[in-house]
Amino acid sequence: MTDTLSPPEKLAALRAVLARDGVQGFLLTRGDAHLGEYVAPDSERLAWLTGFTGSAGCAVVLAERAMVFSDGRYVLQLETQTDGTVWERGHMIELPPERWTAAAAPGARVGYDPRLISAEMLARFERAGLVMVALDHNPVDAVWTDRPAPPLAPALPHEARFSGRDSEDKRRAIAAMIAETGADAVVLTDPASIAWLLNIRGSDVPCTPIAQGFAILRADASVTLYMAPEKLPETTRAWLGNAVATAAPERMAADLAALAGQRVRVDPAGSAVWFAQALRAAGATVVDGPDPVLLPKARKNAVEQEGARSAHLRDGIALAKFLHWLDANAAATSEIGAIEALDGFRAEAAEFRGNSFDAISGAGPDGAIIHYRVTPETDRLIGADTVYLIDSGAQYPDGTTDVTRTVWTGPSPAPDEVADAATRVLQGHIALAAAIFPKGTTGIRLDALARLPLWRAGLDYDHGTGHGIGSFLAVHEGPCSISPRSPPVPLEPGMILSDEPGYYRPGGFGIRAENLLLVGEHTPDGRFLAFETLTLAPFDRRLIATALLSPAERDWIDRYHARVLAQIGPHVPDAVRAWLASACAPL
Missing domain, CATH: 3.40.350.10 (Creatinase/prolidase N-terminal domain)
Known part of the structure; x- marks a missing residue:
């Protein structure tokens, strides 16, 4: 640019x-x-x-x-x-x-x-x-005279061993939903929805494995995929099958015009207004409604859930190696150097497909910039006796990860004000992770659980507490979330969300504690739900003011750390295992 x-x-x-x-x-x-x-x-x-x-x-x-x-x-x-x-x-x-x-x-x-x-x-x-x-x-x-050319990376098959459900089944289910609402077709403009529906992935944008395109799904389950021909190799065309026609994006205007007299669903929040304008100009009836793929995509099936567990185990191994390395090297490494080290540990896994977002690596005051992106010009030495925040994630064919850990680099003890804030953030994290809630609960009802320990000290954070996560797709996925402005979408079994309260002192430091949570049934009748923590990485004990913890909070931390050690310990070298045993020791 x-x-x-x-x-x-x-x-x-x-x-x-x-x-x-x-x-x-x-x-x-x-x-x-x-x-x-x-x-x-x-x-x-x-x-x-x-x-x-x-x-x-x-x-x-x-x-x-x-x-x-x-x-x-x-x-x-x-x-x-x-x-x-x-x-x-x-x-x-x-x-x-x-x-x-x-x-x-x-x-x-x-x-x-x-x-x-x-x-x-x-x-x-x-x-x-x-x-x-x-x-x-x-x-x-x-x-913009030097505007880059559009991406033309190929769309590739996403195998059933990862998706857990074939495309024909998905198309028929979504088409039936459309028909039930009285619509004849739906316009899909979100490449992540198309990727899920057709079981394809790509590399057109950074960090998210999507192939850019549009689609029209009709009530008879037939689909037209509008994508540059160069992006569709023969193997992918064969994978899509005869029920999926393909056309260049330039043909979409004519195909929308051909829907004159029909009822066509368009997402008024998630689709560009041009689609609705083109349909109305052609004489079609536009039916406002959310993208019908969003909810089914958010409800991960059993194969995707197991894939998420495997991806987080793999990611936890890399995180243990990184945190062990950081403990020895923080004083002499920079924010960019830490990112490069973490990338290297993740890349040791053959399944690693890149980052799920650009890592947030912030030392001291940089950590207070909530979505800080280090550049060569802003790169800061982490140094000793510093609060260091690292928020990162990875893409694997069986799952997407997102994790934040805040570390005190020592060797001196963390200042009381830092440990107090970090402990309150962790208490909020635990309150949400341990929540048991009735079916039908929306994210807005849970958000305050993560903020209450901070509120008691007159503190808060200016971002949501949790966002949805895709399955080898977008790291920020709707329609579910946990925030003061969450949409009225109930949390359902199979949804994966982040749990990431924080505290940020401008010019001083930033703290965030983030794991990913899988929604599951808590009672056999499904009337109450609870979370399963997927992320496997220790919290820094140097930032925990144990005197602030209740017995239940202390027990939660000890049980979580014991699980991290049991699941990650057998897969890391002896030196890392010894460090992990100390990091996960009971409080």
Whole structure:
């Protein structure tokens, strides 16, 4: 994304294009045509224009003002990555972009790219009184002169030994759901949904094994997959079978027009508004509804659940080796050096397929930046007597991992204020992990369990507590979550979510404790549910203030550590096993 234009020059060039388009502003979202969290280099428009590389955000460019927005995870990152002389910065929860835009330019004609914005987001701007103008081109592309080419990596089969269910069965089940709602077809725009439905994987975007494309699934279970022909080798075409037709993405507009007179389901939150607009223009009836693949994909079947356990065992072996290495080398290694070491330990497993996200490796004040991304320019020596946070994950064909550990590097004891905060974070983590809850419980009802120990000390954290996890797919997967703003989606057996409360002191340190949890039945009749902890890695005993723990919390930690030692110990070298035995000793 290199370019010779400075930030002010980029804005000036963009404003010239907007003036020619007859609009007084432009809304630029961070996502691509699939509205995904991870995007290919050719879709990193927000990063090119603003410098901000976080995974969530948007920008509004007006004639005299420009604002870039993100959520609480990226507040500090916005400050460091964007030019404050041309960009204002906003917290998109506390100051919604539509509210800021309406106040800054009431009644303005604001352009948008209908292929990059959902119907729900568009509606928020229209309700704010703005005149939203669909543009037939993206004005950023007109000034981004060295924009990369789109990815053309092949889509490859995802075998039944990993998926646990064949594609025909999935297609028929989803098609039946569509037919029951009275729809004739559904448009699928999320490559992760298509990957699950058709049992394919790819490598078009960083960290998430998807192949970019779109699909139309009809009520008779037939599918048309819209994907660049270069991405579909003969082996994959044979794998898809005769019930899955393939076509270039350019043909989709004509095929949508051919649905005139039919009822077609489109996700108003997860799909670009262009699809609904094209269908309505053709005379089809658009049926708003969530992507019907999301819930079945989130409910991992028995094969996927066992795969997740295998993936976490494999990952736990790498984590034990890394934490042992870190104990001896933290004082002399840097944030990037630690990432490289962890990557190396994970790569020892033949099944390793890369990271599930770019690792967050933050020492001292860098750990307080919730989604910190170290660069060669910001790389910091971890050093002695430091709070070090490492949040990382891996992709394996049988599962996706995500784990955070916070370490005190010593040799001095951790300061009381650090140990107190770290223990409260761990207490919140335990409260959620040990929860027993009735069927039908949503994530918003569980979120406070993880925050209560922090609240008692007047502390909190500005991010959700848990997100869904895919099966060799996205590390952040809907529709389930655990947060103060969770959607009303009940947690169900087979769902995998993270448990990651934290505490962050800007300029000081950051603490987070994260494991992945599998939802299962607690009672034989299924009326109550509970969590199984999948992640296998010790918590740093140097950061545990045992006096704050209840007997039940202390017992939970001891039992968890005993399990880690029993499952990981037999698979690591003697030196690592000896270190692990000490790290997992009873409190």
